[in-house]
Amino acid sequence: MSEEEAKNEIASLSKQINHHNQRYYQDSVSEISDYDFDQLLERLIQIESDFPGLKKSDSPSQRVGGAITKNFETVVHKYPMLSLANTYSAEDLRDFDGRVCKGLEDQSYAYFCELKFDGVAISLTYDNGQLTRAVTRGDGTKGDNITANAKTIRSIPLSLNDKDCPESFEVRGEVYMPDAVFEDLNKQKIADGEEPLANPRNTASGTLKMQDSSVVASRKLDCYLYSLMTNQNLVTTHSDAIAALERWGFNVSPTYQKCKNIDEVLSYIEEWEEKRKELSVETDGIVIKVDSLKQQNDLGFTAKSPRWAIAYKYKAESAATRLNGVTYQVGRTGAVTPVAELEPVLLAGTTVKRASLHNANEIERLGVRIGDLVQVEKGGEIIPKITGVEIESRPADSLAFQYIDKCPECETTLVRF
Ligand code: IVH
Numbered sequence: 001m002s003e004e005e006a007k008n009e010i011a012s013l014s015k016q017i018n019h020h021n022q023r024y025y026q027d028s029v030s031e032i033s034d035y036d037f038d039q040l041l042e043r044l045i046q047i048e049s050d051f052p053g054l055k056k057s058d059s060p061s062q063r064v065g066g067a068i069t070k071n072f073e074t075v076v077h078k079y080p081m082l083s084l085a086n087t088y089s090a091e092d093l094r095d096f097d098g099r100v101c102k103g104l105e106d107q108s109y110a111y112f113c114e115l116k117f118d119g120v121a122i123s124l125t126y127d128n129g130q131l132t133r134a135v136t137r138g139d140g141t142k143g144d145n146i147t148a149n150a151k152t153i154r155s156i157p158l159s160l161n162d163k164d165c166p167e168s169f170e171v172r173g174e175v176y177m178p179d180a181v182f183e184d185l186n187k188q189k190i191a192d193g194e195e196p197l198a199n200p201r202n203t204a205s206g207t208l209k210m211q212d213s214s215v216v217a218s219r220k221l222d223c224y225l226y227s228l229m230t231n232q233n234l235v236t237t238h239s240d241a242i243a244a245l246e247r248w249g250f251n252v253s254p255t256y257q258k259c260k261n262i263d264e265v266l267s268y269i270e271e272w273e274e275k276r277k278e279l280s281v282e283t284d285g286i287v288i289k290v291d292s293l294k295q296q297n298d299l300g301f302t303a304k305s306p307r308w309a310i311a312y313k314y315k316a317e318s319a320a321t322r323l324n325g326v327t328y329q330v331g332r333t334g335a336v337t338p339v340a341e342l343e344p345v346l347l348a349g350t351t352v353k354r355a356s357l358h359n360a361n362e363i364e365r366l367g368v369r370i371g372d373l374v375q376v377e378k379g380g381e382i383i384p385k386i387t388g389v390e391i392e393s394r395p396a397d398s399l400a401f402q403y404i405d406k407c408p409e410c411e412t413t414l415v416r417f
Contacts, residue, residue, distance in 0.1 A: 044060065065152045104295055104298065112290075117281055173227070178280040319347045323340055
């Protein structure tokens, strides 16, 4: 094959692969089988390895990884990556709405609601239509340059061919591991005799920081984008920004909704409380944003978060499981904490095996016995806790719970407070 022929075939293969990627990720249509797709990719990789000088930085072969990063370069974010204040009730949300209304001095305003994806925040920079950098959130001010790893995520465009996108801009979103991918990975871990991974979010986060991008590629991460950052006055509302991202080929979750007022926001919250569980991505709430960018700017930020946006967190989920035993942890101060050893149960995307029982009084209050079916609850970062006991299904031979009376480490007689 001559260099000229290689160049032509690389161009043709790249075009076909990009076309199929676009059809698959933007339109959810597969025009060819996975096998045929892999054949195209393999052929491209082969030619590029024969003619390394012809490999482009936006070649779809980057999707399979191969680059090894020893130390991720630290990058300072052009605009800090802030977090959102949380709310847990309709009342809190109405208070937020009151503050927005007051801050905007009674102008009319609209909200834009999105699901809150439970993944890892990422920032992507595009220059002249090419993905030039992908950076993790880090501490919000600076993060890690993980470009080679991000390039393996097939729904992240490596290049854009839309004419109306700015010369240079940043998009932000959430990298996540789809639930089905996480479950398969854990099945494999268990089959290999390894410890299963705790939850999709931590797994996505660990995967993004792996040194070998070909392992990252095999982990099949995905990404939803939800913010456009540019100093050009291209759009005047967040809805228009989202529409632009969709037009340019970014993967935007179709679950958003523009809401005229806080009552519509509350209906959206209600609508998604159950429906969100059918999605392939873990979500833990919704994000409410003031739609007008001018009004966002007028409302501004506190030290930690914007005044124009807020997160609403859904109530903790609960599940029933068996209490297999109780172990005791001795803290630095000598305090003894009983820990429930549970039959592993999937709860809000995490396999829960242990829960806090706080102290002897809490065990008495719950009236729990070993072997009981118990209700476990988990919310956000909080350690799962036992909230109830199903007395009706208690085994007939169950014995009253015996709390230890000596410290399991030093045998000292325990004192109850
Ligand atoms: S917008 C100023 N939209 O939640 C912050 N964030 O607590 C603007 N997140 O760090 C963020 N889904 O990682 C936004 N639809 C969504 C989101 C979302 C998940 C995460 C993001 C952010 C954290 C904020």
